[in-house]
Amino acid sequence: MDRVDLAALLHAAADGRFPPVDGGVSRARPWRDGVEAAVAFTGHAVLAVGGDVDDQALLLLGAHGYGVVHDPRLVTALAGRGEIGVLDVLLVAHGTGKDGTGAGPTGAGGAGPSSAVPVGPLVPRPDLSGAARARHASLWRDEVRVLGLPDPAATGLTTLSRGIAGLTEVGLQDEDGTAEALLAGALAQVPRGELVVASVTPGNARSLRFFLRRGFVPVGSVQQWRPSDRDPSRIVVDSAPH
Numbered sequence: 001m002d003r004v005d006l007a008a009l010l011h012a013a014a015d016g017r018f019p020p021v022d023g024g025v026s027r028a029r030p031w032r033d034g035v036e037a038a039v040a041f042t043g044h045a046v047l048a049v050g051g052d053v054d055d056q057a058l059l060l061l062g063a064h065g066y067g068v069v070h071d072p073r074l075v076t077a078l079a080g081r082g083e084i085g086v087l088d089v090l091l092v093a094h095g096t097g098k099d100g101t102g103a104g105p106t107g108a109g110g111a112g113p114s115s116a117v118p119v120g121p122l123v124p125r126p127d128l129s130g131a132a133r134a135r136h137a138s139l140w141r142d143e144v145r146v147l148g149l150p151d152p153a154a155t156g157l158t159t160l161s162r163g164i165a166g167l168t169e170v171g172l173q174d175e176d177g178t179a180e181a182l183l184a185g186a187l188a189q190v191p192r193g194e195l196v197v198a199s200v201t202p203g204n205a206r207s208l209r210f211f212l213r214r215g216f217v218p219v220g221s222v223q224q225w226r227p228s229d230r231d232p233s234r235i236v237v238d239s240a241p242h
Helices: 006-014 055-058 072-079 130-142 181-190 205-213 233-239
Strands: 025-029 038-040 042-048 089-092 142-148 155-160 166-175 194-199 217-225
Touching: 006 038, 006 042, 006 089, 006 217, 025 055, 025 166, 042 055, 055 233, 072 217, 072 233, 089 205, 130 142, 130 155, 142 181, 155 181, 155 205, 166 181, 194 205
Parallel strands: 025 042, 166 194
Antiparallel strands: 038 042, 038 217, 089 194, 089 217, 142 155, 155 166
16 A cells, blocks of 8 residues: 555645545555544545554455545454544634744635635633533643633633644534624634644534635545544454445
């Protein structure tokens, strides 16, 4: 299997340049210790799996680029007894904050928030670090920042972190109707033009439509897991999809 830079593939996909539709599977290095993932594009997939599972084992599991990397049997085999995350739509946009010249946001400029949405300053909200979205981010991502509106009574929050493929990842928890301000404010924290990823469960249609309206575009799908008690010698015997 080819070794690829998943972050580079996502940058290219954001510009409309996708991997070949060849049914193939590539491998990428896991971006966080203890977390692995399957990312599917149209007709091609990437597995970010540890080196204890060799290419032959993945092929014998039936891995290919036409959806099988999300087969529950394959994912369960690779996770062992570890926690398995949900299957998400993978979306991308770009930061709207200051760039290296000191210039601020000038509008959407492609994937990003509309300039019609007022961007209010967000502040660190450590008082919200126990909220469900913040705890979820801490389990799967690194360098998590929990941000929100300055009003201490506001309970909505956004997280910015180093997430999928080591890229900036945004998450939202809106409990008070402030989602648009939170997302616009979060993207304004990211240098203009820098890629930002978000993952949304397909069944959460309300959230998915929100991100699409705010300029995010889908580039594929992603599922993560935390492998534990995995025996590579038994993966194929016990768990190969048929």
